[in-house]
Amino acid sequence: xxxxxxxxxxxxxxxxxxxxxxxxxxxxxxxxxxxxxxxxxxxxxxxxxxxxxxxxxxxxxxxxxxxxxxxxxxxxxxxxxxxxxxxxxxxxxxxxxxxxxxxxxxxxxxxxxxxxxxxxxxxxxxxxxxxxxxxxxxxxxxxxxxxxxxxxxxxxxxxxxxxxxxxxxxxxxxxxxxxxxxxxxxxxxxxxxxxxxxxxxxxxxxxxxxxxxxxxxxxxxxxxxxxxx
Numbered sequence: 001x002x003x004x005x006x007x008x009x010x011x012x013x014x015x016x017x018x019x020x021x022x023x024x025x026x027x028x029x030x031x032x033x034x035x036x037x038x039x040x041x042x043x044x045x046x047x048x049x050x051x052x053x054x055x056x057x058x059x060x061x062x063x064x065x066x067x068x069x070x071x072x073x074x075x076x077x078x079x080x081x082x083x084x085x086x087x088x089x090x091x092x093x094x095x096x097x098x099x100x101x102x103x104x105x106x107x108x109x110x111x112x113x114x115x116x117x118x119x120x121x122x123x124x125x126x127x128x129x130x131x132x133x134x135x136x137x138x139x140x141x142x143x144x145x146x147x148x149x150x151x152x153x154x155x156x157x158x159x160x161x162x163x164x165x166x167x168x169x170x171x172x173x174x175x176x177x178x179x180x181x182x183x184x185x186x187x188x189x190x191x192x193x194x195x196x197x198x199x200x201x202x203x204x205x206x207x208x209x210x211x212x213x214x215x216x217x218x219x220x221x222x223x224x225x226x227x228x229x
Contacts, residue, residue: 005142006047006153008170010162011039012191013177013217020159023185025058031177034215040066042175047150048077052161056080056087063093063156064100075100077150081161083107083135085114089121096122105136105144138168163194166204171224174206178218202226 013031014020021027029036043049043065055061063078078093082104087094093102102123104110107130115125126144131137145153155165165171176191197203206222213219 003146005139005146006150007172008142008153008155008165009046009173009175010155010165010171011042011175012157012162013179014191015179015181015183017182017184018190019183019185019188020157020191021058021189022183023188025189027059030179030181031217032179032215035177035179035217035219038214038219042154043076044072044074046076046152046154048079048145048152049154049156050079050081050161051093051156052158053080053082053087054160055156055158056082056091056093058158060092061156062095062098063102064098076154078102079141079145079153080104081136081141083109083130085110085118089114089117094118094121094123105141107134107136109134135164138164138170142170157191159189159191159193162192163196166192167194167196169204169226173223174221176220177214178220180216 012020013035015030020030044067049063051061051063065073065075067073078100080087080093080102083106085104085106104118104123104125105128106125108127110125110127118125128140128144129137155162204224204226206220207225208223210221211218
């Protein structure tokens with residue numbers, strides 16, 4: 001209400017050694033069925049869900065809500081961060097058969113032909129201001145979402161997107177599934193990319209922690225609080 005921007009939640013699953021995929025990029029499935037069912041219940045409560053182009057290319061998600069009782073399902077607005085419109089048009093998230101709406105958040109660098117092709121599939125395209133790196137400005141995106149009545153945003157990754165939200169201090173809450181697995185590998189990706197923090201004593205901390213057993217996995221939920229310099 002104060003900022004006119006949505007409450008931003010991060011959700012990801014990782015192994016005990018902090019990996020979200022193997023060195024070959026394989027990530028299905030890190031978490032178990034109980035965790036995946038919980039995620040769909042969370043999707044059923046939020047207004048919008050967001051991923052980046054990398055997740056679309058790697059995982060080809062639909063970003064829909066799937067619950068046993070179809071009558072109680074609501075599908076959040078699907079948002080794909082794709083500054084230059086390079087995600088494949090054949091991606092499942094762009095299918096016109098999906099329930100609900102899909103938005104591509106891009107900049108003016110998006111070619112007109114790609115915009116027209118997305119719109120022909122029923123996808124909304126938002127041209128937003130770029131940041132210093134030429135990517136979509138996240139504050140501008142949150143302003144656009146808030147102006148359209150989005151009060152809660154679930155960011156599901158991948159590491160580039162989560163890192164951008166983290167570096168910009170735009171994450172309010174995290175839902176982290178930890179699976180009893182070890183991937184290893186110096187090149188295997190971790191959950192949060194970006195620049196990160198330089199000092200451990202200045203790292204954001206999760207407060208008001210809640211820890212739950214979810215099948216074989218552990219769910220850790222908390223609110224992000226940044227330490228004062």
